[in-house]
Amino acid sequence: MKEHDVIVIGAGGAGLRAAIAAQEAGADTAIVSKLHPVRSHTGAAEGGINAALRDADDWEDHAYDTMKGSDYLGDAPAIETLCKESPEEVIQLEHWGMAFSRDDDGQVSQRPFGGLSFPRTTYAGAETGHQLLHTMYEQAVKRGIQVYDEWYVNRLAVSDEPDPADRTCHGAVAYDIKSGEVEGFKARDGVILATGGLGQAFDHTTNAVANTGDGVAMAYRAGVPIEDMEFIQFHPTTLPSTGVLISEGVRGEGGILYNDEGERFLYEHGYANNDGELASRDVVSRAELTEVQEGRGIEDEYVNLDMRHLGDERILDRLENILHLAEDFEGVDGLEEPMPVKPGQHYAMGGIETNEFGETCVNGLYAAGECACASVHGANRLGGNALPELIVFGKMAGRHAAGEDFGEAQIDTGRRGEWEPGEVSPPVSPGAIDSPDDPALADGGAVAAGKDxxxxxxxxxxxxxxxxxxxxxxxxxxxxxxxxxxxxxxxxxxxxxxxxxxxxxxxxxxxxxxxxxxxxxxxxxxxxxxxxxxxxxxxxxxxxxxxxxxxxxxxxxxxxxxxxKHQERKDNEWLKHTxxxxxxxxxxxxxxxxxxxxxxxxxxxxxxxx
Ligand SMILES: Cc1cc2nc3c(=O)[nH]c(=O)nc-3n(C[C@H](O)[C@H](O)[C@H](O)COP(=O)(O)OP(=O)(O)OC[C@H]3O[C@@H](n4cnc5c(N)ncnc54)[C@H](O)[C@@H]3O)c2cc1C
Known part of the structure; x- marks a missing residue:
C-alpha cells in the first residue's frame, strides 16, 4: 500500500497544477496516472488560453462573454473565479518559462477567439497545450512530486453511508500496467480527480483514445452527482477522416469557411451575421451541418476552411503545427489548398459536480479540469476557456485538499440547498443495475463503512x-x-x-x-x-x-x-442544472x-x- 497526504489522479494540466499547489501548501503529494504526464491530452491543445491581461481588457468582460457563451447555464461564482484568477495564473506560467508567442514589442501575444469581445487568447504558436504541459511537468519534477505513471486507477475507496454527503474518500485503487499488480493508494487528506475528457464515447472525436471518462464514471458510481452531462461540445473544424482538430486559432487569425458553392455561408446564409467564423462553436457546427443537409456540403460531408490568404509567413509563424496536421492526417497542403473540416465531438461541458473550490459532496474528494463541472462552461464552452480552467481550479483543488480553508462556497454540492427531483418524459425504463453478483459490472461503488x-x-x-x-x-x-x-x-x-x-x-x-x-x-x-x-x-x-x-x-x-421538437430556450423552466x-x-x-x-x-x- 502506498500512502501520501494528497493523491492526484491524472497528470494533465489540471492534475499537474493541483499537485504543484498541494505540494506548495505543505502536503506530501503524489500523482497517479495511466499515461506518462507529457502524454496527457492537454498536450494536444492548440489554440490558446483566455486571460484578461491587457489594460484595455477586464476580467468582468471575460466573465460576461463566458456567461453569454454558456447560454446562461454557467454558475456566476465559478465563472467569476475563472476570469479573475486566470491573468495571475497565465503570468505564473510565463514566469515558470512557458514560451508564449510574443508581439514585436515583447508583450505576450493575444488573438481573437470565438465568442470573445476582446482578443484575449494568449498562445504559444499552435502548440499551447504542449508548452503548458511541459512547463508544469518541469515544475512538478523540480518540486520532487512523486509520479506513479502507467498506473490505471479503477476505483475510489469511498465509504457507503446512505447520503453521499456523509461519505469519505480514503484513497484509490490502481492497477500497475507494468506488473499487473492491483494496489491501494491511501490519501491521508484528499484525492483529486483530474482524469480529463470522455470523447471516446463518440466515434468521431478530437479526443485521444485515453479520454474514456474514467474519473467521471468512478466518482458517479461512488455517489458523487454528475452534472449537465447532455452538454457536449462539437468542434466545427475537425478533419473528416480522423477527427483530428484544426484549431480555432486558424479562424482567429482570419481563416474563412466556404461551402461547396464557394459561399462564405456563415454570413451569406445568415447564421452569424456579426461574428461570422468567430461565432460560438455550437453556432458554427450547426451551420456546417445545415449546409451539408441542404446539399451545399462538399462530397455530402464537409466544408472547406481556407487560410491561404493569410500568407505563408504568418501561417508558418503562428499556425505551423496546423500545416503538419492537415498534411499528415488528411494529405492536404494548407499553404496551397483549403482544408476539409466537419464537426466532431471535442469537449464535455458537464462532469463531476464540484463547487467553485473544486470540492465534491464526498469528504476528501475533489475534481478539477475537464472531468469536473464547477459549472464554468454551462451549455457551451468558449474556445480558450478550458486551459485557464485547468490551472485556476487545479490550483484551488490542490490547496484545498492540502488543508487550506477558503470559507463557505456559494455553489452547493450534493443534495444540499435547493433542488428538485426530475424525471424523463415520456418515462424510460429503469437504467443499469449494478448488481453485486455480477463481477464484471460490480465495480467502483462505495465500500461498506466499518471495515478497512x-x-x-x-x-x-x-x-x-x-x-x-x-x-x-x-x-x-x-x-x-x-x-x-x-x-x-x-x-x-x-x-x-x-x-x-x-x-x-x-x-x-x-x-x-x-x-x-x-x-x-x-x-x-x-x-x-x-x-x-x-x-x-x-x-x-x-x-x-x-x-x-x-x-x-x-x-x-x-x-x-x-x-x-423543442426549438427555444425555455428560461422559465430550464435555468437549472441536470x-x-x-x-x-x-x-x-x-x-x-x-x-x-x-x-x-x-x-x-x-x-x-x-
Ligand atoms: C485537440 C484538442 C485541442 C484543444 N485546444 C484547446 C485550446 O486551445 N484551448 C483550450 O482552452 N482548450 C483546448 N482544448 C481543451 C483542453 O485541452 C482540455 O479540456 C484539457 O487539456 C483537459 O485537461 P485535463 O488536465 O483535464 O485532462 P488531460 O490532459 O486529458 O489529462 C488527463 C490525465 O488523467 C489521466 N487519467 C485518465 N484516466 C485515468 C485513470 N483511470 N487512471 C489514472 N490516470 C488516468 C491521464 O493519464 C492524464 O494524465 C483542446 C482539446 C482538444 C482535444
Missing part, C-alpha cells in the same frame, strides 16, 4: 480483474465500444431527436447486457491493454447512458444541446437552479446572437 475501506476496495478490484481475465466468452470490449461510439455519433450528436435519443438508450443498455459477459483474451499480466480497454469500456457505457438520459430530460434548445446520481446501481435524475448572481452583478439571460 481501502483494503476492501483493493480486494474487490482484484476479484474483478481476476474475473475479467478468467471469463470464457466470445464477447470482447472492441465490439461493445464500437457500437456505443457509433450509436452516440448517430443519435446524440449536434442535432438530437427524441426517437433517436430513445434508440440510443436502448442500444447502450443492450451493449451493457453484452458487457456482463465480456472477456479479456490477452492473459498476460504486463502491459495488458486488452484488460485496460475492457475496464474503460465499462466507464464509457455509464458515460454514454448519462449523456443520453440527461439529453432526453432537457426538452429545450440551449447552447450545444439542440432538440428537434444532475444524475447513482442510487442503488441505477441513475436518479434531479435538478438544481443555476446561480446567476455574481459578486457585483446579476447576469440576466439575454438572447444569444453573434
Amino acid at each position: 475501506i481501502l483494503r476492501g476496495a483493493v480486494k474487490e478490484e482484484r476479484q474483478r480483474v481476476k474475473h475479467l481475465l478468467e471469463t470464457d466468452s466470445a464477447v470482447g470490449h472492441a465490439e461493445i465500444r464500437d457500437s456505443v461510439q457509433q450509436t452516440m455519433t448517430e443519435f446524440v450528436n449536434v442535432f438530437r431527436e427524441e426517437d433517436g435519443l430513445h434508440s440510443a438508450l436502448e442500444e447502450i443498455r443492450a451493449a451493457r447486457e453484452r458487457y456482463s459477459n465480456v472477456t479479456v483474451s490477452d492473459p498476460s499480466r504486463t502491459f495488458n491493454t486488452d484488460l485496460i480497454h475492457t475496464i474503460e469500456t465499462r466507464n464509457l457505457l455509464d458515460i454514454a447512458e448519462a449523456i443520453t438520459l440527461s439529453g432526453l430530460a432537457r426538452d429545450e434548445f440551449r447552447g450545444a444541446h439542440w432538440r428537434a 444532475l444524475l446520481s447513482w442510487d442503488d446501481g441505477q441513475p436518479t435524475l434531479w435538478f438544481r437552479p443555476t446561480v446567476l448572481e455574481g459578486e457585483n452583478r446579476s447576469y440576466e439571460p439575454k438572447s444569444r446572437s453573434y
Whole structure:
C-alpha cells in the first residue's frame, strides 16, 4: 500500500497544477496516472488560453462573454473565479518559462477567439497545450512530486453511508500496467480527480483514445452527482477522416469557411451575421451541418476552411503545427489548398459536480479540469476557456485538499440547498443495475463503512480483474465500444431527436447486457491493454447512458444541446442544472437552479446572437 497526504489522479494540466499547489501548501503529494504526464491530452491543445491581461481588457468582460457563451447555464461564482484568477495564473506560467508567442514589442501575444469581445487568447504558436504541459511537468519534477505513471486507477475507496454527503474518500485503487499488480493508494487528506475528457464515447472525436471518462464514471458510481452531462461540445473544424482538430486559432487569425458553392455561408446564409467564423462553436457546427443537409456540403460531408490568404509567413509563424496536421492526417497542403473540416465531438461541458473550490459532496474528494463541472462552461464552452480552467481550479483543488480553508462556497454540492427531483418524459425504463453478483459490472461503488475501506476496495478490484481475465466468452470490449461510439455519433450528436435519443438508450443498455459477459483474451499480466480497454469500456457505457438520459430530460434548445421538437430556450423552466446520481446501481435524475448572481452583478439571460 502506498500512502501520501494528497493523491492526484491524472497528470494533465489540471492534475499537474493541483499537485504543484498541494505540494506548495505543505502536503506530501503524489500523482497517479495511466499515461506518462507529457502524454496527457492537454498536450494536444492548440489554440490558446483566455486571460484578461491587457489594460484595455477586464476580467468582468471575460466573465460576461463566458456567461453569454454558456447560454446562461454557467454558475456566476465559478465563472467569476475563472476570469479573475486566470491573468495571475497565465503570468505564473510565463514566469515558470512557458514560451508564449510574443508581439514585436515583447508583450505576450493575444488573438481573437470565438465568442470573445476582446482578443484575449494568449498562445504559444499552435502548440499551447504542449508548452503548458511541459512547463508544469518541469515544475512538478523540480518540486520532487512523486509520479506513479502507467498506473490505471479503477476505483475510489469511498465509504457507503446512505447520503453521499456523509461519505469519505480514503484513497484509490490502481492497477500497475507494468506488473499487473492491483494496489491501494491511501490519501491521508484528499484525492483529486483530474482524469480529463470522455470523447471516446463518440466515434468521431478530437479526443485521444485515453479520454474514456474514467474519473467521471468512478466518482458517479461512488455517489458523487454528475452534472449537465447532455452538454457536449462539437468542434466545427475537425478533419473528416480522423477527427483530428484544426484549431480555432486558424479562424482567429482570419481563416474563412466556404461551402461547396464557394459561399462564405456563415454570413451569406445568415447564421452569424456579426461574428461570422468567430461565432460560438455550437453556432458554427450547426451551420456546417445545415449546409451539408441542404446539399451545399462538399462530397455530402464537409466544408472547406481556407487560410491561404493569410500568407505563408504568418501561417508558418503562428499556425505551423496546423500545416503538419492537415498534411499528415488528411494529405492536404494548407499553404496551397483549403482544408476539409466537419464537426466532431471535442469537449464535455458537464462532469463531476464540484463547487467553485473544486470540492465534491464526498469528504476528501475533489475534481478539477475537464472531468469536473464547477459549472464554468454551462451549455457551451468558449474556445480558450478550458486551459485557464485547468490551472485556476487545479490550483484551488490542490490547496484545498492540502488543508487550506477558503470559507463557505456559494455553489452547493450534493443534495444540499435547493433542488428538485426530475424525471424523463415520456418515462424510460429503469437504467443499469449494478448488481453485486455480477463481477464484471460490480465495480467502483462505495465500500461498506466499518471495515478497512481501502483494503476492501483493493480486494474487490482484484476479484474483478481476476474475473475479467478468467471469463470464457466470445464477447470482447472492441465490439461493445464500437457500437456505443457509433450509436452516440448517430443519435446524440449536434442535432438530437427524441426517437433517436430513445434508440440510443436502448442500444447502450443492450451493449451493457453484452458487457456482463465480456472477456479479456490477452492473459498476460504486463502491459495488458486488452484488460485496460475492457475496464474503460465499462466507464464509457455509464458515460454514454448519462449523456443520453440527461439529453432526453432537457426538452429545450440551449447552447450545444439542440432538440428537434423543442426549438427555444425555455428560461422559465430550464435555468437549472441536470444532475444524475447513482442510487442503488441505477441513475436518479434531479435538478438544481443555476446561480446567476455574481459578486457585483446579476447576469440576466439575454438572447444569444453573434
Ligand atoms: C485537440 C484538442 C485541442 C484543444 N485546444 C484547446 C485550446 O486551445 N484551448 C483550450 O482552452 N482548450 C483546448 N482544448 C481543451 C483542453 O485541452 C482540455 O479540456 C484539457 O487539456 C483537459 O485537461 P485535463 O488536465 O483535464 O485532462 P488531460 O490532459 O486529458 O489529462 C488527463 C490525465 O488523467 C489521466 N487519467 C485518465 N484516466 C485515468 C485513470 N483511470 N487512471 C489514472 N490516470 C488516468 C491521464 O493519464 C492524464 O494524465 C483542446 C482539446 C482538444 C482535444
